Amino acid sequence: MTLWEGRFSSGPSSELMAFTESISFDRALWHEDIRGSKAHVKGLVHSNIISEDEGRAILESLDAISREFEDDRFVFLESDEDIHSAIERRLTDLLGDVGAKLHTGRSRNDQIATDMRMFSKRVIIDVGTKALALCDTLLEIASSAKESYLPGYTHTQRAQPILLSHHLLAHGWALSRDLDRLLATFRRLDVSPLGAGALGGSTLPLDPDFVAVELGFSSRFSNSVDAVSDRDFVAELLFDIALLGVHLSRMGEEFVLWSTEEFGFVRLDDAYSTGSSLLPHKKNADIAELARGKTGRLIGNLVSLLTTLKGLPLSYNRDLQEDKEGLFDSVRQVSLALGAVRGMIATASFDFGRMKTFADSEFLVAVDLAEYLVKNGVPFRKAHSLVGGLVRDSIERRVPLYELVSAHPLLGSEASTLLAPSGAIRRRITPGGSGMDAVAVQLEEFSTLLALQKKTFSELR
Numbered sequence: 001m002t003l004w005e006g007r008f009s010s011g012p013s014s015e016l017m018a019f020t021e022s023i024s025f026d027r028a029l030w031h032e033d034i035r036g037s038k039a040h041v042k043g044l045v046h047s048n049i050i051s052e053d054e055g056r057a058i059l060e061s062l063d064a065i066s067r068e069f070e071d072d073r074f075v076f077l078e079s080d081e082d083i084h085s086a087i088e089r090r091l092t093d094l095l096g097d098v099g100a101k102l103h104t105g106r107s108r109n110d111q112i113a114t115d116m117r118m119f120s121k122r123v124i125i126d127v128g129t130k131a132l133a134l135c136d137t138l139l140e141i142a143s144s145a146k147e148s149y150l151p152g153y154t155h156t157q158r159a160q161p162i163l164l165s166h167h168l169l170a171h172g173w174a175l176s177r178d179l180d181r182l183l184a185t186f187r188r189l190d191v192s193p194l195g196a197g198a199l200g201g202s203t204l205p206l207d208p209d210f211v212a213v214e215l216g217f218s219s220r221f222s223n224s225v226d227a228v229s230d231r232d233f234v235a236e237l238l239f240d241i242a243l244l245g246v247h248l249s250r251m252g253e254e255f256v257l258w259s260t261e262e263f264g265f266v267r268l269d270d271a272y273s274t275g276s277s278l279l280p281h282k283k284n285a286d287i288a289e290l291a292r293g294k295t296g297r298l299i300g301n302l303v304s305l306l307t308t309l310k311g312l313p314l315s316y317n318r319d320l321q322e323d324k325e326g327l328f329d330s331v332r333q334v335s336l337a338l339g340a341v342r343g344m345i346a347t348a349s350f351d352f353g354r355m356k357t358f359a360d361s362e363f364l365v366a367v368d369l370a371e372y373l374v375k376n377g378v379p380f381r382k383a384h385s386l387v388g389g390l391v392r393d394s395i396e397r398r399v400p401l402y403e404l405v406s407a408h409p410l411l412g413s414e415a416s417t418l419l420a421p422s423g424a425i426r427r428r429i430t431p432g433g434s435g436m437d438a439v440a441v442q443l444e445e446f447s448t449l450l451a452l453q454k455k456t457f458s459e460l461r
């Protein structure tokens, strides 16, 4: 039996059902669907469209159905097209004609939009909480890294010594922007579409404000056509997740590099690395690689939905059903990635000595030598060229830079002290830079922001 049988002389073909069904994936929305139905029933009672007794009976049965889902006892039938029809069918099994009143004044169009918004709110809280935990881990390691430093890279070429704390927090700031974006998406999508009907509202005295409050939405739709057509929030959430994935991917890429023998900056814990089925000595950074690899599908899911939306006339079109699988997949994959990457980083051991050895390479203070000359009145472009020449000499003639600096009339022994290990970090004085003082301030700023974001997330519902 379908929800629309009255108008039809025959039932749906098996090909139609196989192609158009969504029950295989939208069953994930059972919780939201029942919550939405309960609010709708309360609204029907509130507006005197059904009696209190009828309302009570429907609510009790919806609770019973909810328990069936919780205990994995709910029995789906072949004919259940989607989660909405499955639940309504079960309700009518239990209550007969009273159950058949559930859908009064409602369409699956406003129903599914409501479910998806509730689902999105829930998963933003979940994903955000996991991202916050990763930020916590980065902050913890950054705080305990003290004066440890490593070569900072541009173009994957060693550039300047950078504090490890500074480097890790750079990833932390990116995540904090992801959290901000998730919060903004949450606030924008926190609008109830329930009461929009199929697209144009109803002749029944429904009260969309009442059900919006019932469901914990901050407001209700202003335009019923927009309410059933709009999937911007899914696209936004897919973007937020895709960008979060891009950040995890970049972190992953670094851990892949850092854990190679060539870099040797980090050793992954056995529980967070994998071995080879053939090569006995191998230890692979599969979490880091998959954090990188799975980001492809996160981006794909976003592009796929935008492509679905771009040609749609208003209002609801069945194409909109394609909003679900991508979102479910992105949410699941990014949640798994956040947990695995956090564990990998939290248990990794950093080889501070090796990082320092590479960062103490003489050439990484070349810019400090140029700035020394600047302080003595040499125009920067000239200073740059002079020091560049010394570096070239040092490489070509295989003479330590230290000797060339000491012997140079504009540099000499005073400037040669700039080449001493650890000096570069101590000399860095600009706000937001990689000097000890600036990083101490940054650690404070980051932990204050993190505490604020945690509080904001804990208050969402």
Ligand code: ARG
Pocket: 022, 026, 082, 108, 109, 112, 316, 318, 320, 321, 322
């Ligand atoms: N499975 C549908 C979806 O996800 C539910 C809404 C169906 N509405 C309709 N008019 N056929 O979009």
